[in-house]
Structures are given as structure tokens and as C-alpha cells.
Amino acid sequence: MAKLNFGGVEENVVTRDEFPLAKAQEVLKDEVVAVIGYGVQGPGQALNQKENGVNVIVGQRKNSKSWDKAVSDGFVPGETLFDIEEALQRGTIICYLLSDAAQIQLWPTVKKHLTPGKALYFSHGFGITYNEQTGIVPPKDVDVFLVAPKGSGTSLRRMFLQGRGLNSSYAIFQDATGRAYERVVALGIAIGSGYLFETDFRKEVFSDLTxxxxxxxxxxxxxxxxxxxxxxxxxxxxxxxxxxxxxxxxxxxxxxxxxxxxxxxxxxxxxxxxxxxxxxxxxxxxxxxxxxxxxxxxxxxxxxxxxxxxxxxxxxxxxxxxxxxxxxxxxxxxxxxxxxxxxxxxxxxxxxxxxxxxxxxxxx
Incomplete structure (x- = not known):
């Protein structure tokens, strides 16, 4: 982790030089990353991880437009594309990329598949920060963290294809395994971040909504x-x-x-x-x-x-x-x-x- 000085204020940042893709691939080599939701952020993050050599699967409702889009993007039903419950069961890292409202509705299903040692990944601090309203309270024996690209999933994908990177924030809410830091940074690199800057869930959602x-x-x-x-x-x-x-x-x-x-x-x-x-x-x-x-x-x-x-x-x-x-x-x-x-x-x-x-x- 490097420290950058912004007009006298130091911030913790992670660059692709100090945490290259090869290191991210090593950290994630035994993981199955299940991307739940294929709407705004899902396609860009899933495709970028896939093309960066990560074992990524997509969980989506069958017979939906998003399911069809995932198929057209190269995800194969029964191999890398599953219904949501099967993807949740198979995944060791659950990328929870549904809309905030949909996250609330699906949470009881997600929670029952969060077995010890798994990780719950967000790209927005909403569900955790406002958990009194959302009901999203993860088990204590899983890692919980976020990577929040500072732009749309479309921009994340476009910049990845151009060989560039979209800057992202990262935050750790819960480190149950002792590996939360390396997992979240590896994912941040794998989805195509330019560099990663440290925040927390509350600050991320407060700045994002503002x-x-x-x-x-x-x-x-x-x-x-x-x-x-x-x-x-x-x-x-x-x-x-x-x-x-x-x-x-x-x-x-x-x-x-x-x-x-x-x-x-x-x-x-x-x-x-x-x-x-x-x-x-x-x-x-x-x-x-x-x-x-x-x-x-x-x-x-x-x-x-x-x-x-x-x-x-x-x-x-x-x-x-x-x-x-x-x-x-x-x-x-x-x-x-x-x-x-x-x-x-x-x-x-x-x-x-x-x-x-x-x-x-x-x-x-």
C-alpha cells in the first residue's frame, strides 16, 4: 500500500504497479467469484474478471433479458451461468451487484448461502450502512468488503477494452478470514481499476449519494x-x-x-x-x-x-x-x-x- 499526498493530506492507495494482475490472479486462483445481477455493474465487472483470468460465474434469473444478455456476452448456461441460488452455492466470493431495492428482496436467500470463510462483495455501501432499513446484516464468519468503481459499468468496460483503468474506492467492513485485504484488492485489480483508494462503507455511500x-x-x-x-x-x-x-x-x-x-x-x-x-x-x-x-x-x-x-x-x-x-x-x-x-x-x-x-x- 502506498501513501499519496494530496495538498498535505495523506491517503492510502493501491496501484497496479505494486499489486499487478499476476498477483491478483494468484490471490484469486482458488476462488469462484459469483456475480449476482447482470444489470448496471454486473456485465462490466464480470467480463473484465473473466478476461483477466478469474474463475467467474454469473447468477441471474432464467428467461430474463439479463440472462439472455449474459449468454450473448459468452457466459454458458450450466458452466459459467446459473440461476441465482446455484451461483450463490457455488461461489466463494459473492459479488452482490443487484440494485439496492433488489438486494433487500433477495437478502434472505443470499444470507443462507454465506457459509464460513466466504466473502460478500459490494460495489456500494448502501445495504450495509443503512442496515436498519435494509435488513442486510452479514454473518460474523464471512469477509465483507466493497470495490466501488467511480463510474458506470459501461465506462468500466469501455476503459478496460482501451487498456485503461477506472479508479475505484475500496473498503473492508468485516475481516473474518484475515485475508479480506488481499481479496478485496485483488478483485479491484481484476475488475479493471486504475488505482484503488481507501474509504469505509459509510463514507462511500455518503459521497456517492451526494x-x-x-x-x-x-x-x-x-x-x-x-x-x-x-x-x-x-x-x-x-x-x-x-x-x-x-x-x-x-x-x-x-x-x-x-x-x-x-x-x-x-x-x-x-x-x-x-x-x-x-x-x-x-x-x-x-x-x-x-x-x-x-x-x-x-x-x-x-x-x-x-x-x-x-x-x-x-x-x-x-x-x-x-x-x-x-x-x-x-x-x-x-x-x-x-x-x-x-x-x-x-x-x-x-x-x-x-x-x-x-x-x-x-x-x-
Missing amino acids: GERGTLMGAIQGIFAAQYQVLRSKGHSPSESFNETVEELTQSLMPLVAENGMDWMYANCSTTAQRGALDWWKKFRDATLPVFTDLYESVAAGKEAAKSIESNSKPDYREKLEVELAELRDSEMWRAGKTVRSLRPENQEPAAEENQEAFVEAVI
Whole structure:
């Protein structure tokens, strides 16, 4: 384990140099890793482990879309693809990658297969941290840990195929065997992490829920919508409004920020943009700080978990979700976005000029 210094604050991290794939393969050589759930994180983690030489099987309901997807991805029924109970029985490490609501429902089945010496692996601290609401309390004689990739399963898989790695956090909740550390780090390397940084279950879920509701999804959509609305109300076209609000950020600026940092971006933009950004960023910080404080306190108090469990467990959840998603999808801003994306050079068809002429008609 290495220590990195972040502005005077030291953190424990594990890199692929100090814990190479060969070491991970050695640690996991006698394990059967059972990936339960083949939805958001399951495919990326299972496929990356498989291609990294780990003995991985998938547990999924038969005659489901996820079962069919696992088959199409190369998992073989009766060999590396089983119904959930059989996979639980065969696995020595149970990767519990169902949704939070589904984890609650399946927990009694999972628990009975957690025999001494096995390991229970999460990619989210939700079930353990909020166990008074979820009922997920593991037996004392199994290892319990998590590896949480800092991105979607799709990104984890894409970066793996590109020879890159998606950074992940790791945490140990329970070390029953004395091998929890080497098991969790080996799994973190096997799923394709760039490097692993240490956390605990509570901090992981608190930061994750705050981030999802904040700058990763909730806040960014709110800021996009506000700026787009102002530009449109002042007479700017849908194309101009969307490009200045979303397209330039996501396609041009954020990749450069990811590579070099925001300080580099400020130093290398036009002097007009530089002056404006320096003058306005603290105003946005001060305006949103109370909202983020309220958000974090709601997460820490368990209120966000309660809302998620209550909402996601209702039988009509999917129908209500579709209504809310349609509000985003059918908004002028994201209809404009669909058209703008179609006009990117890599997506253009021969009739792109007709598409451009029809732009206003398509989004208004």
C-alpha cells in the first residue's frame, strides 16, 4: 500500500504497479467469484474478471433479458451461468451487484448461502450502512468488503477494452478470514481499476449519494436547465443555447479538464473567458453551498436512503420513472441535444444539410 499526498493530506492507495494482475490472479486462483445481477455493474465487472483470468460465474434469473444478455456476452448456461441460488452455492466470493431495492428482496436467500470463510462483495455501501432499513446484516464468519468503481459499468468496460483503468474506492467492513485485504484488492485489480483508494462503507455511500444528486447528475442537470432557459428567454436559438450550455462543455472543455485540471483550463482559455470565470465561480459556489450542505445532511440522516427504498420498492415504480424520464427526454433542451449529437461529424449522414435545415422544426 502506498501513501499519496494530496495538498498535505495523506491517503492510502493501491496501484497496479505494486499489486499487478499476476498477483491478483494468484490471490484469486482458488476462488469462484459469483456475480449476482447482470444489470448496471454486473456485465462490466464480470467480463473484465473473466478476461483477466478469474474463475467467474454469473447468477441471474432464467428467461430474463439479463440472462439472455449474459449468454450473448459468452457466459454458458450450466458452466459459467446459473440461476441465482446455484451461483450463490457455488461461489466463494459473492459479488452482490443487484440494485439496492433488489438486494433487500433477495437478502434472505443470499444470507443462507454465506457459509464460513466466504466473502460478500459490494460495489456500494448502501445495504450495509443503512442496515436498519435494509435488513442486510452479514454473518460474523464471512469477509465483507466493497470495490466501488467511480463510474458506470459501461465506462468500466469501455476503459478496460482501451487498456485503461477506472479508479475505484475500496473498503473492508468485516475481516473474518484475515485475508479480506488481499481479496478485496485483488478483485479491484481484476475488475479493471486504475488505482484503488481507501474509504469505509459509510463514507462511500455518503459521497456517492451526494455526488449523484449533486455535480454528477442532479445539480448539473439543474444548472444546464437554468442556463438554457435564460438563453432561450433572451432570444437565442435552440442550437446556440444547447451548444453554449452542454455541447461545448462535454465535448471540448471537460476532456481537457480531465487531462490537465481546471487551473490549466483557466490558464489556457481566452482572456475574456478567463476573467469571467474567475469573477463568477465563487458566486456559484456561495449560491449552491447551502444546497449541498442540506443534501449531505439528508444523506447522512438516512432520509435519501428511505426515499429510495420506499420509491423503488413500489410495484408501479417503473411506470412512474418513465413519466419522470420523459419529462427530461421531451424537454426542448434534450430534444435539441439529440439533434446536435446527430450533427457531429462521426454521426452525420449524407443528408446532414437537410437535418440542419430541419433543426428548429425538430426541437420547437
